[in-house]
Amino acid sequence: MEALLSLAFDNLSSYDGLKINKGLKQVEGLLAQICLSSPAGASKSPRKPSSSPTKDGDSPPSPHKALSDLSDDPAFREFFKLQQGFEWNVAQRLLTTLDRLVARGGDGQNDLLILNALDLIQGVLLLHPPSKALFSREVYMDLLLDLVEPVNCPAIQCATLLTLVVALIGAPRNTRTFESQDGLLTITSLFRSRSTSRDVKLKLVEFLYFYLMPETPSIPRAEARANSATPAMLQRSPSKLARAFAGDVGSPAAARRRRADSGDDDDDDGSTRTTEEKQAFLAQHLPTVEDLVKDLRNSAPFGGVVV
Numbered sequence: 599m600e601a602l603l604s605l606a607f608d609n610l611s612s613y614d615g616l617k618i619n620k621g622l623k624q625v626e627g628l629l630a631q632i633c634l635s636s637p638a639g640a641s642k643s644p645r646k647p648s649s650s651p652t653k654d655g656d657s658p659p660s661p662h663k664a665l666s667d668l669s670d671d672p673a674f675r676e677f678f679k680l681q682q683g684f685e686w687n688v689a690q691r692l693l694t695t696l697d698r699l700v701a702r703g704g705d706g707q708n709d710l711l712i713l714n715a716l717d718l719i720q721g722v723l724l725l726h727p728p729s730k731a732l733f734s735r736e737v738y739m740d741l742l743l744d745l746v747e748p749v750n751c752p753a754i755q756c757a758t759l760l761t762l763v764v765a766l767i768g769a770p771r772n773t774r775t776f777e778s779q780d781g782l783l784t785i786t787s788l789f790r791s792r793s794t795s796r797d798v799k800l801k802l803v804e805f806l807y808f809y810l811m812p813e814t815p816s817i818p819r820a821e822a823r824a825n826s827a828t829p830a831m832l833q834r835s836p837s838k839l840a841r842a843f844a845g846d847v848g849s850p851a852a853a854r855r856r857r858a859d860s861g862d863d864d865d866d867d868g869s870t871r872t873t874e875e876k877q878a879f880l881a882q883h884l885p886t887v888e889d890l891v892k893d894l895r896n897s898a899p900f901g902g903v904v905v
Contacts, residue, residue, distance in 0.1 A: 681726040689729035716757040733765040733772040752795040786883040813870035
């Protein structure tokens with residue numbers, strides 16, 4: 599697995615778009631091999647007729663593992679173990695590549711590479727939740743917030759919002775970084791803008807619903823992992839594991855830069871906040887937040903956990 603990752607990382611480090619695309623596909627292939635391989639013991643059983651081509655002549659989809667089966671898979675355990683160190687951490691490499699792609703400017707091919715990188719970052723964070731800790735750092739949170747700015751195409755904005763959700767869920771420290779870097783200003787400014795596309799506004803509403811949810815941390819603390827021989831992924835509760843899947847002076851980007859330069863980290867800790875507390879923060883940027891909270895309680899889009 600180290601050899602496969604080494605080849606992918608070499609390509610991801612290139613400035614050639616074709617090589618970067620190759621590196622992204624190599625990472626995708628590795629993740630697919632982990633997620634789509636048959637559960638342990640399945641290879642010993644005889645093939646069933648369902649493995650034959652369909653009546654349309656297409657091969658049936660590859661069998662995929664349930665999330666609860668991954669912890670027993672040797673390939674996944676090896677992948678997870680490698681992700682614990684800096685050298686082989688895929689999320690770190692993808693974020694470095696994403697940063698270079700953003701710096702290159704926009705064109706059709708570059709936008710596709712950015713979209714592919716965002717999709718892979720989502721997948722890696724779901725397979726290795728401790729990698730979410732990268733987004734407690736301002737530099738990586740700012741990278742995502744820059745990608746939702748209006749200068750980017752709607753497809754990138756939507757993909758970035760989904761990546762933000764994956765990075766924030768079960769990670770209160772990341773949410774505090776999001777808040778301290780004026781993430782709420784960025785999101786609400788985009789939501790209020792008349793130039794924002796309808797698809798992006800729908801994603802923004804979904805994000806705001808998610809943000810208003812009460813927080814429950816699910817990533818084990820570093821010292822707890824250090825004092826245990828059990829891999830961090832396996833320390834998560836089964837229920838959690840099963841569910842986890844340059845502008846002008848007044849712009850949000852400029853505000854984030856001023857906040858970073860001033861060293862103001864505004865309660866950037868791992869403490870959790872309630873819906874009421876986050877409603878108060880959001881009300882500073884969005885006067886209609888009470889309507890959102892009321893709708894969230896009435897429609898219960900996340901299983902009715904908001905009270």
